[in-house]
Amino acid sequence: KKLQEPTEHWYQAHKIETRFGTVVTQFNIDRRLAVLANGESIEFNKACLAMGSRPVRPPVAGVGLGNVIYLRTLRDALALREMANLEKTVIVVGGGLLACEAAASLRTMKLKVTLMHRDPYLLNRYIDAETGGWLTEYFAKHGTTMLMGESLNGFEGKTVLRNIQTKSGNRVPAGLAVVACGAEPNLDLVRNTPLAGPHGSPVTDYLETEEKGIYAIGDLAFYPDRVMGGVRRQTHWDNAREQGLIAGANMTGKKRIRYEQIPYFWTEMFDLHMDFVGDFSAQPTRVDLSGIYAKKRFIARYYQGEKLRAILLCQKTAREVESAKKELRNALGK
Incomplete structure (x- = not known):
């Protein structure tokens, strides 16, 4: 229900014209003209590009096999849920936010889930090794088979997926694969x-x-x-x-x-809710941890030298998240 789109009445009430079921095929900047796939041309004075991103397909064999899924839209997610009801074993390729969220959701559906990631711990692009190690172990405790330090070499099967092959030579049986290896701007x-x-x-x-x-x-x-x-x-x-x-x-x-706006995002995996405030693009030189991993309630402050750059919150309230945003702004003099 949270993801329901506005009704046609909502658009009409706000005097918004819509064109659903088609796409823009030509975008003429000089003439300020957009041409749709149905042949309609729309003139404009101003425009906003909001085409989003698309999944990166790894350069390996078998990426087009049936039952190899790339998540992009709500329709993709609903299709994955339907396919998951027909399969018992699934492998998730990747170790970022989308991969972790997908693996946790599929495991909650009682599927046999394997999570394969080329790095030693989950969310390595965002969090420190100690926190990442704890999160990786948390997934394992929830019944996820972890293949850490393994890279994808290809998907095997005639028309639909049967196995995943790793670069180390391992073959992992799977009836369904979810590929979450990044996204690129569309x-x-x-x-x-x-x-x-x-x-x-x-x-x-x-x-x-x-x-x-x-x-x-x-x-x-x-x-x-x-x-x-x-x-x-x-x-x-x-x-x-x-x-x-x-x-x-x-x-x-x-x-x-x-x-x-200060950079911010959040994620939910199993019974964990984590908020990310600030810049997580570089590994910190120092991490100050308040709380205990075992209790699943903590705040980790990430420093570059003496400068606070990011704050990670686990199982904290909206008020505490807003407080973290203010703390970081104050530390940056903003």
Whole structure:
């Protein structure tokens, strides 16, 4: 129910015209014209690019076999749930947020789940080795078979999946595979234009591209981070929502608003709820832990030198998350 789309009445009440069941096939920047797959042309003064991202397909054999699933949309998730009801064994390839969430959900459905990750612990792109080791062990305690330090070499089967082959030579039987090896910005519509950069679509503080009146948000936007510093692209729900609000206001309002949100995302795995506040892109030089892993309630503060850069919260309240955001802003002088 939380993921239900607005009704047609909602769009009408807010004077929003819709075009469902089709896609934009041409986007002419100079003429300010979008052409749809059904042949319709729409002229515009301003536009917002929000095409999101798409799953990365690993360069191995068998990626197109039946029962090899790549999660992208709500429809993909619903299809996975239906397929999971027909299978007993599933392997999840990856060790990031999506892979962990998928593995935990499938294990909750009582499937036999194997989680394969090329690195020694889960969420290694975000958290420190000690916390990652605890999380990896937590998955194992919940009945997940962990294949850590193993890399994918290919999927085997005639038309549908039968086995996973690892680069070390192991074969793992599986009737279903979920591949979560990263995502890339979906920039095909604006490929070979200034709107498509190597890391996404570059935007200003106002989420506007170098083409005046054209904005980019969410998984596409490569934006200047005025809180943490640097330039970044985030692929998380909270970021997409907040950027949508800012871009919409800047496209329609008289007052321009900068995007100055602190990086933030959250995840749920089994009975764990974890909030990530700040910049987790680099391994910390120091971690201050408040709480105990065994009790599943803790706060880990990540430092680069003497500078606080990120705060990880496990099983904490919304008020505590907001307090962490304020603490980090104060530490950064923002």
